[in-house]
Amino acid sequence: MVEIPDSLQCLCTASVTEQAGSYRIEIPREEVEEGELDVGEFYRVGVLTHTTASSPSESLDAAPNTSPDAQQRPPVEEGDVREVTIETLGEQGDGIAKVERGYVIIVDGGQPGETVVVDIQTVRENVAFAEIATDDS
Structure with missing residues (x-):
């Protein structure tokens, strides 16, 4: 079991892309707008490998015209x-x-x-x- 520190600011799924000779991991807009991240600041990033069950390509197969972020539902429901x-x-x-x-x-x-x-x-x-x-x- 991985221990998650209280200082964790963001937990999201992203892919690594190559751009102008370097690599980029994009943070979803909502994490900045609704969360505690600030544009221009530096953050430590931990990378966890995905399992087959959580692979973005598998999610896309399940719903071909939506992104993995669009498929992610709120972790609570009315009445919870x-x-x-x-x-x-x-x-x-x-x-x-x-x-x-x-x-x-x-x-x-x-x-x-x-x-x-x-x-x-x-x-x-x-x-x-x-x-x-x-x-x-």
Whole structure:
């Protein structure tokens, strides 16, 4: 099992391309726009080999007219109940938590440092909205 450090900023699938005598790994636009990456900054990059089951070419065979990024769905669904840790506050005072692949969950009433159980209310491509679950028992 690989240990993933708390400082992980981005986890995505990409291919290596050659350009002008060097090689390039492209980060999906959403990772910069919605994540914590800044254009022009330097980051350490770890590369994991893919297995046959996660090969981009296999994914393309399954859905020939879509890219691997387009096929990737949010890691949560409406109605899910998840335990999350609030990392920070958003501009409007809501708690911000991140789950798999850096996917953002905005939690109404969440406070930084809290670990809470939430009900996922609304899911969008790059963000979900949740409420802290109440114990009705």
